[in-house]
Amino acid sequence: MSFVCQACGGSDLKPFYRVPRVPAHSCLMFDTRREALAFPRGELDIVFCRGCGFIQNRAFDASLTRYSAAYEETQAYSPRFLEFLRELCDDQIARFGLGPGRTALEIGCGKGEFLVMLCERSGCRGIGLDPSYRPERTRSEAASRIEFIRDFYGPRYAHLQADYICCRHTLEHIGPVREFMRLIRSTIGDRREVAVSFELPDTERVLEEGAFWDVYYEHCSYFTRGSLARLFRATGFELLDLYKVYDGQYLIIEARAAAGPTEAAFAAEDDLERIEALVERFADRVARYTEMLAREVCAHKQAGGRLAIWGSGSKGVSFISALGLGEELDAVVDINPHKHGKFLAGSGHEIVGPGALQQIRPELVYVMNPIYTEEIRRILEELGLRPRLVPLAGLDDARDLPAATAIPRAAATGCDAGTLRT
Ligand SMILES: [Zn+2]
Structure with missing residues (x-):
């Protein structure tokens, strides 16, 4: 069976950027130079879906990746980044009325900085999932209100219920994105009060700038505002907001369960032609x-x-x-x-x-x-x-x-x- 778009199932895919041998991981740390040099390499074969605008690495092989405690992705040693995280927390708390008695679920919480900060600043409870979580790094009075699960999110965690579900810098590491969004949507059912918030790199900027350093093996999925909005709608979500943060480097999409099919609500969703033009000159x-x-x-x-x-x-x-x-x-x-x-x-x-x-x-x-x-x-x-x-x-x-x-x-x-x- 030939490869199809993992967001819409379409087969009109345009290859536009290829790098034969790149390290399969970039945030995994090695104790010796020998191990680092011997780590597997994979191929980038980046394709654009003309149907929905989703960009993905067709050559991605999930078996080459190893997310573990040796995965060191955090940016939280930077004061500039911590300031951004605090602003983001306060904004999300205000937007979604987070506070005592409410529960936030973070899928792919990394070392837990965002979830801990969110619980500290709002008083809410938290559940965080990530195989690379390190308990010894969490020092907070809010820790007693947070359950960390050192695992990938999947159907076995469908019972976890929350008032607010967030997923930051994780969707771009997932190949079967439609399946993933459908799973989250199915756990929400008809609870339209549940807020969903995703943050991920903005690929429009990467294409505009020719930012080749932002295209790498760990990221198998690349979204712009349009393709992200289309995926959310197609999997049963209604958009609440769609915007860029951090000097335009990241995209945020906020949504809730839709009662039925929805129409595009934001002008920024209409980007298919523009993105295709950027894709054509990227290489x-x-x-x-x-x-x-x-x-x-x-x-x-x-x-x-x-x-x-x-x-x-x-x-x-x-x-x-x-x-x-x-x-x-x-x-x-x-x-x-x-x-x-x-x-x-x-x-x-x-x-x-x-x-x-x-x-x-x-x-x-x-x-x-x-x-x-x-x-x-x-x-x-x-x-x-x-x-x-x-x-x-x-x-x-x-x-x-x-x-x-x-x-x-x-x-x-x-x-x-x-x-x-x-
Ligand atoms: Zn597609």
Whole structure:
């Protein structure tokens, strides 16, 4: 049987971006370089559904993924991120009237930061599910009101009832998205007072920016506002709101059980043509972007410079893998102390804390998420360092990318063929 769209079941799929060998995980931490280098690789074969706009990796093989306690996805060591989380909590509490006597269920709660904060700030009870949850990391008076289940959500948890069901940065890791939404919908039944809130990366921005570092194996499913809204409607939900947060990086959809079929309610849902146009130019944009970055890295190394990247999560792994960075990269920095001394899947680089840069003294630092640029600048200044910070985003608008074919690679970079591959 041929592959069909996992959101609508349609078969009019347009392949538009392919990378043959990428690390199957990017947030899994390894104790040794050997293990990190040996970790399985998979293929990206990204397709766009002309019927519903859903984007997915047709080559995704769930058996290559290992979500466990060694999965280190949290961004909660960043003050900027914690501030966002607090604002989000307070907004959700106000929108859905969360408080004592009510229950919040979080599917894919990670280390539990959001759920704990939500329960602390509202007084509600919580249930959180995630195989990578680590009980020793939760220190809160609200912990006694929260039940954590270290497992994936599935039909065996259909009995869990809540007034508020949230699912943050999880749907994009799930292949059979329609099946998943149907399961959640079936647990709600006709309780129309139950609020459902999902947060996930916005793919419209990724396509616009040619942000290849945001396309990686762990994410097998990619949504824009239109495709997300269509999936929710098709699985029996009525939309309450649809919007972007965190400088436009994330999408939020809020819904409840629909009494019957619903019509599109938000202008942003009507994006099929626009997304298809973005999809058509994505691969070319990525090729030009990687070319430009490779030239920049080569020129820097040839001048005897040292180079670091800040952010060892998925964006970092994807960036290193796409540029083929090996010894050119002098440091991979992360502020999460649980990552220090561990090794990155695929490239095998060791992750260090910001303090290590005092010895390495890089002149150039690529910032994997631009939202943290000012926070990083301050940390570096406290260490007495002032490298050039290059945030990865917005280049699309700020710089005119040259056509990839116009640059004869070897001549332009002067790099040895084996030094960099793009
Ligand atoms: Zn579809």
